[in-house]
Every structure is written in C-alpha cells, then in structure tokens.
Amino acid sequence: MATTTTKYLAMKFIASSDGSSKTIRLADPKTDLTQSEVQNFMDSVVSSQLLYTSKGSLVDTVDSANVIDRNNNELFNLVQ
Numbered sequence: 001m002a003t004t005t006t007k008y009l010a011m012k013f014i015a016s017s018d019g020s021s022k023t024i025r026l027a028d029p030k031t032d033l034t035q036s037e038v039q040n041f042m043d044s045v046v047s048s049q050l051l052y053t054s055k056g057s058l059v060d061t062v063d064s065a066n067v068i069d070r071n072n073n074e075l076f077n078l079v080q
Contacts (some may be wrong), residue, residue, distance in 0.1 A: 002074045009033065010058035011065045014049045038065045040078055050073055 009029040013022045024045075042062040045051055051059045 001041075001076075004072045006070045006072070007063065008070075009038070009067055011038065011045075012063040013042070013046065013059035014061040014063045015052060015053050016061050017056070017057050018053075018055060020053040020055045020057050021063065022051055022059050024051075033067070037064075051073065059080050 007028060009026045011024045011026075013024075015021070030054070042065065046060060046062060049058060053059060
C-alpha cells in the first residue's frame with residue numbers, strides 16, 4: 001500500500017463575453033509562493049491575450065488561485 005502526495009497551483013480565468021472559464025494547473029509550486037506573485041503572473045497571462053477557454057472565448061478576467069494538496073492512498077495494485 002502506497003501513499004503519494006501531490007501539490008499543484010490551480011489558477012482560474014474567466015471570459016466575460018460568455019462566462020466560460022479556463023483553469024491552468026502547475027505542479028509542485030514553490031512553498032513560499034505569495035498572492036502578489038500569482039496575481040502578477042495571472043494579470044500578465046490576461047494581458048497577453050493568448051489564453052482561450054474550451055469554447056474559444058478569450059479570457060479577460062482573473063478569477064481565483066488555489067494551492068491544492070492531494071493525498072492518494074492506494075488500496076491495491078494488481079498489475080505492477
């Protein structure tokens with residue numbers, strides 16, 4: 001039985017034209033990451049006008065950012 005822990009930064013953007021969203025997830029964010037650093041990065045993504053939702057809408061709004069810790073407890077693995 002193995003337990004694995006993963007951590008990632010999830011950044012959500014919105015396209016105000018239709019309300020659709022796009023989330024970018026980055027694995028293993030640094031532990032001392034600040035709100036200001038993430039906000040500045042997300043603002044630069046929006047100003048670059050290069051990120052689109054799956055509906056084809058250009059994102060133009062920063063919505064939220066979360067650091068997510070996930071634990072996976074394997075019960076069994078028959079194929080190794």
